[in-house]
Amino acid sequence: MLLEVRDLHVEFHTRDGVAKAVNGVSYGVDAGETLAVLGESGSGKSVTAQTVMGILDVPPGRITSGEILFEGRDLLKLKEEERRKVRGAEMAMIFQDALSSLNPVLTVGAQLAEMFTVHRGMSRKDAQAKAVELMDRVRIPAARERVKQYPHQFSGGMRQRIMIAMAMALEPKLIIADEPTTALDVTVQAQVMDLLAELQRELNMGLILITHDLGVVADVADKIAVMYAGRIVETAPVHDIYKAPAHPYTRGLLDSIPRLDQKGQELYAIKGLPPNLTRIPPGCAFHPRCPMAQDVCRTDVPPLYEVTESDAERGSACHFWRECLHG
C-alpha cells in the first residue's frame, strides 16, 4: 500500500466547543489507483486530506491520534523539515480554487520554476525551461509565451491545468485532488479530468479524489470511501457501491439524483440536515436522518462491519447493512 491512514482523529477547538472533524478514519490507496472520498461539506473529507498532506492549521486543529503511513513511514512522527521534503516531491495536492491557490503577483512560470529551484537545486534558467515543458505537458497552448503571464490572465480551466502542472512537477507518487473541478464548467471539467487521469496513468501515481459529485466519482474512481460526520460510513469498489449500497446514507445520496423515469415526481430527499460537529448525535451519527433507524442506532456506534456477502473488500458502518444491501 502506497498510503495508509489508520484510525485518524482530528479536532478543532472553537468558541462553541470542540468540533470533532475526523473521528477514526482509515483508508488506503495503491500506486496507480484512484480512491474517491465522497462527502458533503463538514464530513471531514478535506480535513483528512490536509492532515495527510501536513498542511492542517495547528492550532486550531489538533491531531489526537492515528497514523499516516506513506510507504511504511509514519508521517506524523517525522520532523517538520523531513516532512517538507515529502510534501511536493513525494505527494502533492491540487486545490479547488486555483485562483486563490496561485500567487497573483508572480508569473506562472516563476511559480512552476520554484518547484525545481527549491527541491532540485536547479539554476533559474533550467527551471524556467522545465516550466515551459510542464505547461506543454498539460496542454496549455503557446506555453513559451504564456509562461511569462500572471494567473489572472488565464481562464479557470487553464489555471487548473497550471495547478496540475505544479503538482506533477516533481513526479510525486501520490496526488490529492480536493474538488479539482467543482469551480469549472462541465465542458472544461471533462477536459481537466481527462488530463488528470491520463497523467496518473502515465506516472502510475496514486490519486485521492475528494468530491461531492457522484457523477465524477463514477467516471474515474476505482474505489470509494463515503464520509459522514467525520467517519467513513461505507467503503467499496466503485461498481459495487452504485449497484447496491450497504449504508442508508449512500443509498439516500444515490436515490436523490434526478432520474429520467421520475420526471415530475418528487425527488427522494434525505430528511434533515448534516449534524453540527460540536454536537454529533450519540450512537450512529446518521440516525436522526435515517429511515431505517432502530433503538440500537441511537445508543451504539456502529463499527465498520465487513460486508461479507460481497466478493470484493467492502465495509459499512451500519448495524443493518444486510437489510440495506437487499432493500
Add this chain to the structure above:
Amino acid sequence: MAEPILEVRGLVKHYPLTSGILFKKQVGAVKAVDGVDFDLARGETLGIVGESGCGKSTVAKMLVNLERPTAGEIRYKGEDITRLSGRALKTVRRNIQMVFQDPYTSLNPRMTVGDIIGEAYDIHPEAAPKGDRRGRVRDLLDVVGLNPEYINRYPHQFSGGQRQRIGIARGLALRPEIIVADEPVSALDVSVQAQVINLMGRLQSEFDLSYIFIAHDLSIVRHISDRVGVMYLGRIVETGRDAEIYDHPTHPYTQALLSAVPVPDPEAREHRERIILAGDVPSPTNIPSGCRFRTRCWKARERCALEVPALAVPAEFRSVSGPAAHDSACHFAEEMRVVPPEDAGPPAPPAPPGSRGSHGPRSARGPHGAHREDGGGA
C-alpha cells in the same frame, strides 16, 4: 402552447467598454446578451442552461428589471415592461420575483427573517394590510417548511438549505405569477438540493407559478423543466421540450454539453464516448463572425464563418415530425444521442432521411471529432 405570460423578443444587453478619462470614448462592448427570444406559458417551467459567462444571469436580471436591456422587448401579458417606469413598473415587478443563487449573501445579516420576508410589504403595502403582515410571514415560513416560531431569528442561525427556503419565502411574499430562480440550488449540499427542488415543485402547483429556472446542472434542469433553452455566448442556440433537447439534441454545443456531464453510473464509463471541446469560450467582447460556436465546433465549415445561423427548426427536419424537429441554430444540425438511455432503452435512432452527411450519429463522436478530415478547421 397556452397563451404566453411572458414573451421575450430580441433581448440585448451590451456593457460599453470605454477608454479615456475626460473624453470617454466607447471602444467596444461586452456583449453579455446578444439577441435572446423565448416565451413562457402560465404554469410552465422554462429551464435555461449554459456555462458561466453565457449571459443566463444577465437575462434573469433583465427579467426582474435589475438591469435595463440595451435593446429588445420583454412583454408581460402583452405589455412591454422595459419601457415602463414609476407606478406601472412597480405593479409589474410585484408579479415577477427572483430567487438568488447564494443564500449566504442574498439575505441581510442584520435583519430578522420576519423583516426580510416582510420587507416586500413595505414597498407594496397594498399586498397585505398592516396588522396582518406578521401573520402572513408566519404562513409563508410554514409554506416553505420552516417553523413559524423562527420569525425573529437572524440568517446566520440557519443552514444553507434553510436560508434558501427563506429566499424562496421572500420571493413568494407578494404572490407573484412568475419566479425567476438563478441557480437556486447550486450552493447547497447534495442531500439538501433535492429538498429544495421538491419544495419548488410543490409551490408551483400550489400557487400556479411560472418558473424561469436557470442552472448549470443539466440533470436538475431536466427534472424540473417543461422546456429547456441552451445558451452559448449570449444567445440561445437550441430550445425545445426537455426530451427533445436531452434525447434528440441537434446542435453540436448541446451535444458536447450533454456528453460532458458525468453520469453517476460506473458501468456507463466504458461504452460512452465524450465530445471534448477544444479550447475555451471566446471573449464576449469579441464574438466570432457567423456562428458564435464555430471556433470550438468540429463541424465548422466556411459557411459558419459567414452566415449567422437562425434559431429555427433546421431545414432537414422541417418535413419530419418528431422530436428532432425543434429550434436549433446550426447550419449543419443533425441528431445525435449522447445521453445513454437508462436501463437499456431503445437504441439510438438512426439519423432521419435528409440529414446532412453520410456519417451516422456515431462517427462524429469522440475527441477525434474535432479533427475530422471533412469538417475540421474553422
